[in-house]
Amino acid sequence: MQTRIQLAPDLEISRVVTGLWQIADMERDTDDLDPVKTAAFMAPYVEAGFTSFDMADHYGSSEIITGTFKNTHPLGERVQLFTKWVPKPGPVSREYVRENVQLALDRMQQSSIDLMQFHAWYYPDPSWLDALFYLNELREEGLIKHLGVTNFDAAHLRMACASGIPLVSNQVCHSLLDQRAYGKMAQVCEQYGVKLLAFGTLAGGFLTEKWLGKPEPTQEGLETWSQMKYKRFIDVAGGWGVFQQLLKTVKTIADNHGVSMANIATRYVLENPHVAAVIVGARLGKSEHIADNLKIYDIQLSAEEVKLIQAAQAALTPIPGDCGDEYRKPPFLTASGDLSHHLEQVPKAFTPRQVNEHRSQVFSGTVWEEFAGYCRAIRDGNRIHVSGTTATHGARMIGGEDPAAQTHFVIDKIEAAIESLGGSLKDVVRTRIFVNNLNDWEPVARAHGDRFKGINPANTLVEARLVGEGYLVEIEAEAVVR
Known part of the structure; x- marks a missing residue:
């Protein structure tokens, strides 16, 4: 398969994007990481062709680290830097939007952002549309090269595109467990030419050999936020028993190809024609999977193997709702099972x-x-x-x-x-x-x-x-x- 794809006419990205959300975990109990030393760990990814990096305003010092690499490393000019802006719900002004975009630019030490992705918490309040209109003004001004969104459902992706916002991407959860992106989202992507950036493809590591044949963990016994989050997906999808059957199927196919289960799980998501890239998390300098991730590009799943996976998926209960609903509607499929670690409150749109x-x-x-x-x-x-x-x-x-x-x-x-x-x-x-x-x-x-x-x-x-x-x-x- 092709290792790169045009997300926009002037934005070519790698089909495996390196996600840096674990920077926040690495800094949780310590000071910020040294940006120069940590940026050096990006070089092996770029040398292997993984030149696209995904960050956010809440991923610790990830924006500072990647900006340092782009500005100071000999390979810096080869990278594409994506970030996300996740404001609290409520009214926004042009000045507020500009301040936050400028903050990201300052942290990355850049004059323009390759891809700015926007997250909205509460659709009934049209302030999210104001934010997108103001972001588009900054795109026209040159501070942003391309606009995307994250965790949008099909209805509101449609609404933004139909209202003239030139979105190139929507970053959503999509995996062997979570097939919501094949629903109404696919129709909107087809109509408006939007591509998906898929995260959660390994379900916090659950779709790997580590959990095959293992007893079901308790929520209290899980070690990371990602594990706590995706265990809720497994529960909603039918529970540990049917999940183990899916793992067995993936393991059989992985053995046939001589690759890891993670490779098969990731490659299957890339079969979706609307998926431009998958986002695979990395702990820079701590856990490297570069050689293993390169194998994804060489896998060709047969029609029979695809049918085997689909048969295992048929035993699962579909994840309810549309893409992004896990952050807006019960059951909240988040680490805490609610929005308590994201928001203090969601203000109403109008004052009676x-x-x-x-x-x-x-x-x-x-x-x-x-x-x-x-x-x-x-x-x-x-x-x-x-x-x-x-x-x-x-x-x-x-x-x-x-x-x-x-x-x-x-x-x-x-x-x-x-x-x-x-x-x-x-x-x-x-x-x-x-x-x-x-x-x-x-x-x-x-x-x-x-x-x-x-x-x-x-x-x-x-x-x-x-x-x-x-x-x-x-x-x-x-x-x-x-």
């Missing part, structure tokens, strides 16, 4: 205004609300009424010409209004959908079905002439809070 003892309102700030004298939603007793809502955010129309993207944004906005008034999307008992063109009814209805699956409110969908150029769908909703 108390009208009287029984009634409160929220406003989303669109020009239409002030112009026509109405609120986004009103709570009267235990009932919440949400006004007809279009894909309007400030002065922008979100979702472009994609009816599904507009619908998802509208439902996000409805969800934000209901949650701000003390309810949830599960409390919705009635929706009314108005489409500007009846030809758009199916993608709109499917998006509604995705978001209200299992809630199943009463619903009406009709064609109606909508006010405003470019709007494809308008939805109103009613909820009863129990």
Whole structure:
């Protein structure tokens, strides 16, 4: 297989990217690593062709180390540096976004970031879109070369792309255990030309010989954050018994090729045509797997071997939800089983205004609300009424010409209004959908079905002439809070 791929016309990367999240673990109980000495350990990776490195604002001093290598080492000009910005949920400003991008640039000692990847915690608050629009302005200015996202689900990847954000990648969990990337995500990647960067391909080391035939560990007995996280994936996927059957299958195929189980697990993920690269973690100077990782490129899985893996996967329970849901919805498949080690709180999108003892309102700030004298939603007793809502955010129309993207944004906005008034999307008992063109009814209805699956409110969908150029769908909703 090819060892490199074009992530963008001017960005060629290695198909095995070196992930540096373990820098944070290495520095957890000590001072920051010496950047010059640690950067030297990157050289063997680059010499072997593994020239792409993935970091984040919370991966310890990883940005400083990689920037030091790029600036001072003879091989520095060959590397591609990716980083991530993971802001806390809530409003953002242009100045705040610029400050954080500049911080990454200063830490990496660069004038431009090869790939900046953005993470959003809470979709109902449209501040995440503001952040992407501001990041794109910095891309146009030259401080960022390319934009990506991390842990986005298909609906919100679609929304960002349809709104004109030129995303080249989405970094998601994808492994033999976790096949969510083959679902709706694949459709969005195909439509908008986005590539996936897959992490978690070894499930924190569980998809290796180390755990084959071993008794099930307790959560308390696990040694690393990654192990605690991916043990939860195993539990949700059906438990230790079916997982061991998967390991046996992988071991058989690995023995046939004379390679490691990690090689097979990684190579299988690269079979996904939408995956540009897999991200394999490294402890620079501590644990080297360079020679073993090179074997990935020489493996050709036969059709029969692929069928064997798929048969073992069929015994697993699918990981619930879409890509990234492990950080946004129960069951939280994180090390702690919740978001306690990530966030202190998630603020609501809107602030209620108390009208009287029984009634409160929220406003989303669109020009239409002030112009026509109405609120986004009103709570009267235990009932919440949400006004007809279009894909309007400030002065922008979100979702472009994609009816599904507009619908998802509208439902996000409805969800934000209901949650701000003390309810949830599960409390919705009635929706009314108005489409500007009846030809758009199916993608709109499917998006509604995705978001209200299992809630199943009463619903009406009709064609109606909508006010405003470019709007494809308008939805109103009613909820009863129990």
